[in-house]
Amino acid sequence: MTDPLHAELLELAQEAARSAGTLLRDGRPADLAVARTKSSPIDVVTEMDIAAEKLITDLISERRPDDGFLGEEGASTEGTSGIRWVIDPLDGTVNYLYGLPTWSVSIAAEEDGETVVGVVAVPMRGETYHAVRGGGAWATGAWAGERRLTCRPTAPLEQALVSTGFNYVSEVRTHQAEVAGKLIPLLRDIRRGGSAAVDLCDLAAGRLDGYYERGLNAWDYGAGDLVAREAGALTGGRPGERPNRDLTVAGTPGVFEPLQRLLEDFGAWHD
Numbered sequence: 001m002t003d004p005l006h007a008e009l010l011e012l013a014q015e016a017a018r019s020a021g022t023l024l025r026d027g028r029p030a031d032l033a034v035a036r037t038k039s040s041p042i043d044v045v046t047e048m049d050i051a052a053e054k055l056i057t058d059l060i061s062e063r064r065p066d067d068g069f070l071g072e073e074g075a076s077t078e079g080t081s082g083i084r085w086v087i088d089p090l091d092g093t094v095n096y097l098y099g100l101p102t103w104s105v106s107i108a109a110e111e112d113g114e115t116v117v118g119v120v121a122v123p124m125r126g127e128t129y130h131a132v133r134g135g136g137a138w139a140t141g142a143w144a145g146e147r148r149l150t151c152r153p154t155a156p157l158e159q160a161l162v163s164t165g166f167n168y169v170s171e172v173r174t175h176q177a178e179v180a181g182k183l184i185p186l187l188r189d190i191r192r193g194g195s196a197a198v199d200l201c202d203l204a205a206g207r208l209d210g211y212y213e214r215g216l217n218a219w220d221y222g223a224g225d226l227v228a229r230e231a232g233a234l235t236g237g238r239p240g241e242r243p244n245r246d247l248t249v250a251g252t253p254g255v256f257e258p259l260q261r262l263l264e265d266f267g268a269w270h271d
Contacts, residue, residue, distance in 0.1 A: 006116050006132050009083065009109040013119040014130060016059050017105045020052040020089055021123040024096070024105070027051075032097060046097060049073050052089035056107065060085055072219045084110045088219040092195030101125065106197040108222030118223030120197045129201040129227045137204050137230035149231040152206040154254030155188075160209035162251075162259065163191040163199045167215045176214060179268045186262065196248070200224025203250055204231035210251035210259045214268060221248050236260065238269055246270075 002010075032046055053073040060067065068079025071087040085107065090096055092103030101124035109117040120129045127141035129149070137149040164180060166173045184190055191208070193199050197220065199211045204227045211228075221243050225235050234256035237244045246269040249260045263269070 002132055002135055003116075005111075006135075009117045010119070010130060010132055012060060012063055013085075013107045013109060013117055014128070016056045017107050017119045017121040017128065019059060020056050020105045021121040021128075023055055024048055024052055024090060024103075025123040028096070034097070045073060046090070046093060048096070049090040049093055052105065053087060056087055056089055056105075057085075070218060072217065082112050084113075086110060086115075086219050086222040088197065088222075091197045091220060092193075095194040100194065102193050102195050102198055104195050104197045104201075106219065106223045108219075108226065110222075115222055115226045118226035120201050120223050120227060122198055122201070127201075129204065129224075131223075131227045131230040133226065133230070135230070137227045139201075139205060149204045149227070150206065151204055151228070151231045151233045151252050152209055154252045155209050157255060157258045157262075158186060159188050160251075160255045160259070161188045161191065162210040162212065162255075163193055163202070163208050164211065165192060165194070165196060165199070165213040165216075172215060175270075176268075179263070179266045182266050183262060196220040197224040200228045200235075200250055203233050203252075204228045210249075210255045212247065212249045212259065212263055212268065214247055215245060216243070216248045217245065225250070239264060 050073050053071050057075045066081040068084035069075040069077050088106040091106050096103040105121045107119045108115050116133045118131045129139050131137040139149055140146045166176050201224055202208045203211050228250050233250050235250040237247045251259050
């Protein structure tokens with residue numbers, strides 16, 4: 001039975017993700033412009049990223065004023081309740097800027113530092129993913145109604161379809177391309193979707209066998225990591241570590257460790 005607090009957090013995360021997703025989908029201006037850049041001139045933030053984060057934090061703060069926040073676009077408060085919301089209001093901003101459909105709203109709730117609720121809305125697919133720690137991972141959408149997610153049966157690594165992402169800093173991206181070049185001959189193929197949260201949910205839904213990326217922040221993988229784990233995937237960073245900025249790795253149980261070993265051998269976590 002779901003903890004009443006976790007059920008409350010899930011309902012609030014779903015409402016916030018749905019509202020932000022609707023704003024982003026229906027409110028995107030035809031002349032959408034870059035508001036500022038982050039790590040490089042091509043790592044962009046739009047006015048809609050900022051508006052979506054404000055919508056989410058305002059809605060949650062109204063219901064739970066003592067909670068803390070960590071948001072990609074600057075929301076950062078400690079809170080006093082033991083609950084912290086980790087928010088990426090628009091994961092896949094470059095896709096969104098170009099009118100590509102692979103972008104998402106990612107909202108995770110942490111209790112005393114552990115992720116207990118994750119919601120990822122993918123409005124252009126009409127899909128929403130959610131998980132509560134210990135309660136499995138679920139998807140809702142026109143394509144399948146509501147269904148419990150289970151990652152794919154394990155494939156040999158050479159038959160694994162693996163997704164990744166590339167950093168917006170040129171030197172880091174160059175190294176990542178070298179690592180991907182070494183991996184490609186050892187896998188079925190590599191995909192690059194443009195939203196870490198969507199990639200992790202696609203792993204949970206059986207659309208991928210594995211995923212890895214360097215340079216992610218907590219808001220990029222917070223909700224998707226829980227969804228993937230609750231669907232039976234394994235996740236981590238470098239061997240013995242949890243996902244972090246150095247490296248985030250996820251995969252079906254038989255793909256995770258060999259993929260992680262290869263990434264360690266190829267030095268995927270450093271320049």
